[in-house]
Amino acid sequence: MGSLTKKTVGTKNLNKANKNILLVGETGAGKSTLINSMVNYTMGVKCHNRLWFQIVEDEKRSQAESQTSDVIVYEIFGFEDETLPYSLTIIDTPGYGDTRGAEKDDIVIQRLFQLFQSEGGVDEVHAVGLVMKAALNRVSERQKYIFDSVMSLFGKDVEKNIVALITHSDGMPANNVLGAFETANIKCAKNEKDQPVHFLFNNCLNTEITEENEFGLETAWRVTERGMSQFKVFLENTHPQKLKTTVEVLNSQIRLKACFQNLKDRIDFIEAKQKEIVETEKVLKEYKKEMENNQRFTVNVPVSYKDKEPISGGIWGLGFYEGAVRCTVCEENCHYPDCTIAWYPTDCQVMHIGHCTSCTRKCPASSHVKDEWIFVSKTRYVTKTDEEMKMKYEMNKTEGQNKQTLFDRLAEEMKKLTAEKSQLLDESFQHLVRLEQIALKTDTASTIGQLDDLIKKMTEKGDTEKVRKLTEMKKRVAETKSSGKKNVLSKLIRFGKR
Numbered sequence: 001m002g003s004l005t006k007k008t009v010g011t012k013n014l015n016k017a018n019k020n021i022l023l024v025g026e027t028g029a030g031k032s033t034l035i036n037s038m039v040n041y042t043m044g045v046k047c048h049n050r051l052w053f054q055i056v057e058d059e060k061r062s063q064a065e066s067q068t069s070d071v072i073v074y075e076i077f078g079f080e081d082e083t084l085p086y087s088l089t090i091i092d093t094p095g096y097g098d099t100r101g102a103e104k105d106d107i108v109i110q111r112l113f114q115l116f117q118s119e120g121g122v123d124e125v126h127a128v129g130l131v132m133k134a135a136l137n138r139v140s141e142r143q144k145y146i147f148d149s150v151m152s153l154f155g156k157d158v159e160k161n162i163v164a165l166i167t168h169s170d171g172m173p174a175n176n177v178l179g180a181f182e183t184a185n186i187k188c189a190k191n192e193k194d195q196p197v198h199f200l201f202n203n204c205l206n207t208e209i210t211e212e213n214e215f216g217l218e219t220a221w222r223v224t225e226r227g228m229s230q231f232k233v234f235l236e237n238t239h240p241q242k243l244k245t246t247v248e249v250l251n252s253q254i255r256l257k258a259c260f261q262n263l264k265d266r267i268d269f270i271e272a273k274q275k276e277i278v279e280t281e282k283v284l285k286e287y288k289k290e291m292e293n294n295q296r297f298t299v300n301v302p303v304s305y306k307d308k309e310p311i312s313g314g315i316w317g318l319g320f321y322e323g324a325v326r327c328t329v330c331e332e333n334c335h336y337p338d339c340t341i342a343w344y345p346t347d348c349q350v351m352h353i354g355h356c357t358s359c360t361r362k363c364p365a366s367s368h369v370k371d372e373w374i375f376v377s378k379t380r381y382v383t384k385t386d387e388e389m390k391m392k393y394e395m396n397k398t399e400g401q402n403k404q405t406l407f408d409r410l411a412e413e414m415k416k417l418t419a420e421k422s423q424l425l426d427e428s429f430q431h432l433v434r435l436e437q438i439a440l441k442t443d444t445a446s447t448i449g450q451l452d453d454l455i456k457k458m459t460e461k462g463d464t465e466k467v468r469k470l471t472e473m474k475k476r477v478a479e480t481k482s483s484g485k486k487n488v489l490s491k492l493i494r495f496g497k498r
Contacts, residue, residue: 004071004115007055009039010078010087017086019235020122023165025131026142027095030167032056033203034131035074035090040205041228044082047221052206056092070094071111073122084232091115091122110340113250113349116243124240127231128158129165130186134200137176138183154249158241162188163234164198171223174198189238197234199227249435254349256431258335258358260450263424265333266360269377270417272304276379277414290386299389300381306331308373324374325350327359329367333374334358345370360420425457429466436473451477 012018021038023031039055055074074090093108115121154162164181166174181188181196189197202220209217283299290297311324324336325348335342335350335358342348345368350358354365432450451474458466 004073004111004118004121006073006075008075008077009043009055010076012075012077012087013080016077016080018089019086019126020089020091020124020240021127021129021235022091022093022125023129023131024093025095025129029095029131029133030201030203031092031095031131033206034165034167034201035092037201037203037205037224038088038090038228039074039076041225042076042079042082042084042088044079047205047209047218050209054206071108071115073115083228085236089122107340109250109253110338113247113254114341116247116250122243124242125158125161126235126238126240128154128162130162130188131165131167132177132180134166134169134172134174134177136180138180154246157245159187160189161238161241162186163231164188164196165227165231166198166200168203169200169223169227170202171200171219171226174200189234199231199234200224201227251349252431252435254335254338255357256428256435256450257338258350259424259428259431260453261336262332262334262358263421263428265375265377266417266421266424269304269306270414270421272377272379273414273417276302276304277411284389287386295386297386298383300383301389302379303382304377304379306375307378309376311336311372311374323370323372325368325370326373326375327356327361327363327368329363330359330361331375332359334368336374339370342370422461425454425461425463426466428454429458429470432473433469 023035025031033056035056036052036054040051040053043053045051045053055076071094072092074088074092076088076090078087080087091112093112116123164174164177166177178195178198186196191197200223202223204217204220205224207213207217280301283301287297287299289295322340325334325339325342325345326332326336327334334356335348339348345351346354346365348365348368348370350356351365351368355362356365356368359368428450432454451470455467455470455474458470
């Protein structure tokens with residue numbers, strides 16, 4: 001399906017209903033075994049059949065790495081009305097937080113975006129399953145990172161479709177996992193007891209039955225069959241959520257991040273120009289008398305310019321092309337790093353209605369390239385004569401500026417660059433405000449960092465109104481985190497009593 005992998009059992013019947021399930025979880029949570037269990041349940045396999053079908057292949061990897069290396073879609077058709085009244089589409093994602101780092105997690109988001117956007121992809125979701133082990137009794141930093149990543153992925157309208165799929169269960173109440181949910185302040189569907197909606201599954205169904213383990217495995221099968229039966233009812237009674245808002249959230253995240261990176265590059269260039277102005281002024285002051293007497297002299301002055309440098313990108317793999325999208329007119333990096341989906345600039349997420357949303361002039365996509373190079377700001381020192389300095393000044397004079405000095409011109413250029421910086425700050429502010437409006441959860445580490453950065457820069461700019469709004473936004477994030485922590489103990493006690 002495009003560059004994504006789809007594995008299908010059976011043939012789709014357009015007259016039959018289909019349910020889409022997205023699975024997300026930490027590396028080692030048991031997603032692969034859970035998918036195989038869902039397939040066997042859908043096909044009507046029972047414990048006494050002594051059969052086990054696998055749609056997820058076994059891979060030999062380090063325990064610290066996800067068994068799934070890319071987003072994969074599994075479809076189970078042809079078994080409708082046997083155990084389920086509908087077919088299933090299961091979207092499996094690589095384990096979050098494995099040893100390959102945050103860059104791998106960014107690719108997961110990019111690939112999901114591609115799935116939601118592609119023709120024949122997924123445009124609605126019936127359930128988002130957060131897969132966790134039954135033995136989970138605390139929220140680690142890595143687990144919290146996963147929760148935040150998931151919550152920031154979707155729009156607020158998906159909240160009632162988010163459920164916990166608890167693996168490695170012995171059938172006993174999963175009070176510790178439910179407590180972990182409350183600790184992490186996970187927004188999800190709630191049952192009549194005001195608990196997070198959750199379903200239990202055992203992960204040893206693929207174990208060969210022997211006389212010694214027969215009783216235990218029969219119990220394990222009953223746990224999973226009951227979990228699937230309850231999950232079936234949830235899917236039947238839950239309305240699907242269109243992913244239009246999710247795509248908008250992902251677009252906003254991508255454009256916001258690209259805007260911030262572009263802003264950083266622009267600020268670097270502005271600071272280089274500031275240094276150029278200061279040093280040029282200092283050098284020229286040393287030749288003040290020569291200038292007044294129109295005497296000849298030579299000076300070494302800094303000149304800021306844009307150059308290109310190669311990157312460790314241009315990598316084809318898993319259907320993506322990791323490189324940089326650059327504007328050849330503005331000489332800016334419009335999407336770098338993290339541009340992995342687009343093979344060509346026209347397909348990049350920073351493009352909107354044929355134009356770039358990141359570069360200064362909002363140039364058409366045709367003015368961009370995607371390759372293994374990025375623009376960088378550099379400074380070189382050039383020896384110039386008094387005539388060359390005068391020529392530089394004369395060439396940059398406009399009508400009505402006859403009395404303007406070279407220092408005035410440089411100061412005016414500085415003013416222009418500062419205004420461009422201010423415009424990018426305002427665009428970043430609007431992105432962040434919009435993201436809070438549509439996202440289910442915005443208190444991710446990256447968003448909090450962006451808030452702090454924007455508050456600092458808006459303070460320097462003197463925009464008190466935007467500083468006030470950003471500070472309020474940060475306060476709301478802090479209150480959400482605080483309220484979640486305050487409720488942990490009472491929630492754990494309540495779950496323990498149940």
